Amino acid sequence: MNRLLDRLAEGVLVADGAMGTMLQSAGLGPGGCGEAWNVERPQVILEIHEAYREAGADLITTNTFGGNPQRLAFHGRADDVQELSRAGAVLARSAAGEDGLVLGDLGPSGEVLAPLGTLEADDWSRGCRLQSEALLSGGADAIIVETQYAVTEMTLAVEAAHAAGATVVLASFAFGKTPSGPRTMMGTTPREAAEAMVRVGADVIGMNCGTGLDREDHERVLEAYRSVTALPLLVQPNAGDPASMGGEQVHPFAPDDLAAWFDSLVGKGAAIVGGCCGATPEHIRAFAQQRRG
Numbered sequence: 428m429n430r431l432l433d434r435l436a437e438g439v440l441v442a443d444g445a446m447g448t449m450l451q452s453a454g455l456g457p458g459g460c461g462e463a464w465n466v467e468r469p470q471v472i473l474e475i476h477e478a479y480r481e482a483g484a485d486l487i488t489t490n491t492f493g494g495n496p497q498r499l500a501f502h503g504r505a506d507d508v509q510e511l512s513r514a515g516a517v518l519a520r521s522a523a524g525e526d527g528l529v530l531g532d533l534g535p536s537g538e539v540l541a542p543l544g545t546l547e548a549d550d551w552s553r554g555c556r557l558q559s560e561a562l563l564s565g566g567a568d569a570i571i572v573e574t575q576y577a578v579t580e581m582t583l584a585v586e587a588a589h590a591a592g593a594t595v596v597l598a599s600f601a602f603g604k605t606p607s608g609p610r611t612m613m614g615t616t617p618r619e620a621a622e623a624m625v626r627v628g629a630d631v632i633g634m635n636c637g638t639g640l641d642r643e644d645h646e647r648v649l650e651a652y653r654s655v656t657a658l659p660l661l662v663q664p665n666a667g668d669p670a671s672m673g674g675e676q677v678h679p680f681a682p683d684d685l686a687a688w689f690d691s692l693v694g695k696g697a698a699i700v701g702g703c704c705g706a707t708p709e710h711i712r713a714f715a716q717q718r719r720g
């Protein structure tokens with residue numbers, strides 16, 4: 428058995444919150460390469476992980492969301508996939524300590540697979556495998572394939588994580604609000620997403636980083652997932668949709684508000700709950716405190 432599945436059998440796990448918006452607060456400029464900080468400013472990354480851990484997060488997610496070759500190529504660092512992901516896993520491992528669990532993070536390509544787009548399936552798979560191997564060698568307990576919008580891209584990433592030796596793989600889709608209910612930007616429905624994640628053998632299926640979704644939308648997605656599978660469900664909402672205030676991006680949910688949301692999602696069957704964009708250690712602390720009563 429994997430430690431993560433053991434812990435899930437005992438009860439709800441608290442995940443961490445955002446990394447990207449935390450890095451922006453720490454001075455990462457627009458278009459900057461956050462993953463490079465795993466080697467260039469490791470202390471900053473370590474402190475963010477430690478803040479989440481101290482706030483009560485059981486799961487610490489590596490700072491490797493954009494660590495695939497496709498995304499790193501924007502920064503001229505496509506050759507640094509292994510170095511940056513391994514360093515990211517080592518930092519998360521260090522902050523998680525003995526009892527914490529590390530999720531090695533694979534984000535989306537940011538591209539569209541051929542023939543619709545220009546990303547070749549083999550290139551995507553190869554990058555995901557390299558990244559997964561590096562994350563596991565740095566100490567990740569499991570791989571999470573998150574913020575996915577396309578069934579095939581998610582499927583290839585989960586397969587690559589398994590091929591790299593991951594014993595537990597979590598998969599998660601990002602939905603947006605549409606008149607016909609939550610859909611990914613490629614038009615995938617929650618039910619289609621759940622069926623695909625189950626088909627490829629994900630151990631936990633989830634939703635994260637929704638845009639324009641309210642609490643009912645999140646609940647609807649969880650219900651759609653539950654109609655497909657009894658697998659553990661993960662949910663990591665944004666701290667509300669970002670609004671521009673005085674030239675800064677502000678997420679409107681206060682810690683206690685988001686924590687109340689989180690609690691209702693546990694009531695709807697979520698087994699792993701954390702935050703995505705805009706969620707800070709204070710949001711996670713409010714939720715963890717609420718869990719402890």
Ligand SMILES: [Zn+2]
Nearest residue numbers: 636665703704
């Ligand atoms: Zn997000």
